[in-house]
Amino acid sequence: MKVITIPEEVFRTLDLQSYYDDIGLVPTMGFLHEGHLSLVRRCRKENSICVVSIFVNPIQFGQGEDLGSYPRDMNRDLELLEKEKVDFVFAPEPSAMYSPQFSTFVEETDLSTGMCGSSRPGHFRGVCTVVLKLLNIIRPSRAYFGEKDYQQLQVIRRMTDDLNLPLEIVGCPIVREEDGLAMSSRNMYLSPDERKSALLLNRALSRARDLFEKGERSGTVLERTVRDILNSDRKVDCEYVCVKDAASLKDISRINREAVIAIAARVGKARLIDNIRIQP
């Protein structure tokens, strides 16, 4: 496994594109967990060359967000990736990605409004910009993203279509702890008590799915069910609960096509997100 830190070095030391048919990329912010590793394994299986990027992207964090405290452990990450037989890790410093005169941004203006876009202005602009940069540096034929960040996945799919990017975006299922908590690097912010409260996110979503499977088709009822469960615990500070068309992310009041129920909530210092999809 070779670790590269300079974008130009990706071209210089290996002209990947000329030698290999299919390169897979898993973009991450590091502090890897089983969710990331599930992407890495799928990438490893589906491509001749498996590249993982580790980069805590400053421009996707807003003022007062957790850029400074975002958990990092490069040595542990590299050990985990070595075990997964990753070929290349791209782990640049911020200064290698953003020159002092950096001034070009990519903005998706439809799917990225609402949900996390409302509470995190500029977040998806930062995500789109760095993802496009990573795609241009690595030039993969496939890139892997987790469905936990469902809105992000849809925004990146749209960007890929809109900008004619020559690759496949692969979405991978949420990986959960045994008790149902969606895996996230930010779970480490949770105290043991908060960790228990955080379970409500998945429980509320599961309860909504049960209702849906028993025939409930009202988006409003499902949303209220989730919200009531979250509000039952004072340690859970609900930011949004919504039921959206799974493709367009528009509001959906009757579930007559695939929908996503999505949550963002603060528990202690952690801002957590989770979602499930339901299909009539």
Next chain:
Amino acid sequence: MKVITIPEEVFRTLDLQSYYDDIGLVPTMGFLHEGHLSLVRRCRKENSICVVSIFVNPIQFGQGEDLGSYPRDMNRDLELLEKEKVDFVFAPEPSAMYSPQFSTFVEETDLSTGMCGSSRPGHFRGVCTVVLKLLNIIRPSRAYFGEKDYQQLQVIRRMTDDLNLPLEIVGCPIVREEDGLAMSSRNMYLSPDERKSALLLNRALSRARDLFEKGERSGTVLERTVRDILNSDRKVDCEYVCVKDAASLKDISRINREAVIAIAARVGKARLIDNIRIQP
């Protein structure tokens, strides 16, 4: 010469990248003149494969601008390009470039402010977005742009650096009519009288260059010289005259490094731009 109109067809019918080392692209809006053809010849000379795109890009025109009346003559363009031994022409319909749900834009936020960016809000966003799309569709190793659109060239260079695009941006000198008018598809809007007035742009720039060569180093004096000459003809409606650092496009008051003197002016229905660079 093969004409392609569907982005996906570029991939399907010829996987350019796999077969050829170097592909050159000349992006144009058609209605070709000797300025375009100088780019095409250079592209032809420097690359194994020479691709020209013809696309009047709706999203770079503002409200009330000349999108509807922009001159077009595809048959003549194709004849000219055939003579230049161009390999491929990419000439998509707007609907092939912009789906109904299109929502992703690329924005350069530094060099694109001021000058044409002030009078044409959204213009460079439209330019960056379409250029990035064309680069992703054609995947050239070199792309050719005229220096007449000097700000555009600098914005595209910055975008290319910022987004790690794997290609070289080649700027090519302004081509002028015998009497000095910078070639432009929009010159056809000019009546014979207006055509004469339009000559003032180049004359004013030449006069500033003369002063500079005689030792004048004040940006203000050079700017005023140009402006006074333009204002001497009532048919010339000056939009801006500026003296800028040639790389950063910041104002420059003393010419102690390479600078550009740039003009935008309306003559009749035509909005004309021109510039010269001066180097102490």
